[in-house]
Amino acid sequence: MRIALLLEYNGKDFCGSQSQKNLRTVQSVLEEALAIYFRLAKSTKTKKPLRAIFSGRTDSGVHAAGQVAHFELPKEMAKDWLNIDPQAFAWSVNGILPTDICIRQAALVPADFHARFKAIERHYIYRILNRPQRSPSRQDSHYFLRTPLDIEAMKEAVACLPGVHDFSAFKSSNSDKASPIIEVKYAKLLNLGEGELEFIIAADHFVYNMIRIIVGTLIEIGLKKRPADSLKAALIGAQRKLAGPTAPALGLSLVSVKYPEPYINIFKLANFNDQVDKRNEEILSEY
């Protein structure tokens, strides 16, 4: 019996999503709460701990509004799931979890669902605050830069990203073995005013630190340390040294993960584009 979870977390106090010995990670905190819920605490000698499999790893400090994970519930525990409404299950586990993480939704999924291998698209937002003075309310969610950025140059650079490209220049040297040939389905830089910028990117997959290196390059373009066409030049050159530095983790958030039919509606949530449309529609109609 396989259960999928839609997770939100503030990455600030987590050492990334993936379990690491003696570190506080999203996976270990989640697995511990599930173990308590299903009475699989280590002190009982009965069962193996539940393993949560994530759609992908988020680095230390990276946030998530729509991370997806799944876990396999042994047959003998199936009644623990079937006796409870999925929403009530989420409430119960959220009562065990600390306040910097929560299960937004839980759902029974087909046995062949896999949070990582079935994912076809991932959406991220990187948030920047570009104004003279720091912001008390955005210090954990935005990369703060006080030097004025040339936003038009950054937008010009972003325009080359959509499509299929080799992102070898945009992966850390200690990268995973994922293919650097990536289809970027959406990439835009939004200027929300008052110094707030959002870099939104969606792709079939990402290589290690890719978004943070793209943002680091964009920021150098914004600072006029490099020309707007140097992002495209780095794509074509495909060498790490052609791109800029890795921007800090705290600005990055995994917004949503997309799955194909028949898993597309497992959480019965509006998908990313619907949300954006909703925001447009409301702002348009109200002002």
Add this chain to the structure above:
Amino acid sequence: MRIALLLEYNGKDFCGSQSQKNLRTVQSVLEEALAIYFRLAKSTKTKKPLRAIFSGRTDSGVHAAGQVAHFELPKEMAKDWLNIDPQAFAWSVNGILPTDICIRQAALVPADFHARFKAIERHYIYRILNRPQRSPSRQDSHYFLRTPLDIEAMKEAVACLPGVHDFSAFKSSNSDKASPIIEVKYAKLLNLGEGELEFIIAADHFVYNMIRIIVGTLIEIGLKKRPADSLKAALIGAQRKLAGPTAPALGLSLVSVKYPEPYINIFKLANFNDQVDKRNEEILSEY
């Protein structure tokens, strides 16, 4: 010599804006930082402490993105101001201030400027999160309600607010002596999707707890505990008992304060409406 300050703060750990003995308030924390900056620490027996005068009081827990305050700098200290760029002054004081408050801008203003008495309009946003599960990233900024709200009924109710009305039903009994006859210049409920709601209101002034009581009434309408026209009925009836409960402070934020000519551009910032227009324009052009 009069200096105006544009302030941002996270209200969570402040006992409101106004100085109170032995409590951590925005005013006392700001005055202490200014005193340190101007070497007016109490241990020196030379000068009286600087007094910061705010555009209006914010309650314990209420945030501000654009609070305005001013203080009078004694003549003998004028050179301390004139020798430094206003932006550098803000940086210096921000280096003294704790991270939950900052000066966004500082400006020399005419001697007759007064943060409170010259203000002609105040803009607030009350943020609500209406979804089944709590949010780790919005627990200090949004009032979280898990019961689904009837947003259309709430919008219908809000429509009666703009214009000049008697808000006697929407002030706490221990209210200040401000007139309950108030001109509401703007009032809208925005549905930003995924359960995020923003109630935006602008008025010439507000009576004590007015926005929180309006929101408390709106939420009862959203919960179908009272009809949509009961907000209007409370306005007309002008009795506190006709309105709903006071919503919690944490959802409320003072967004901006408007001043007439010749003070209108003291901070050379885009005003509230320009910001909203900017947001519209960007979202429209980008998607």
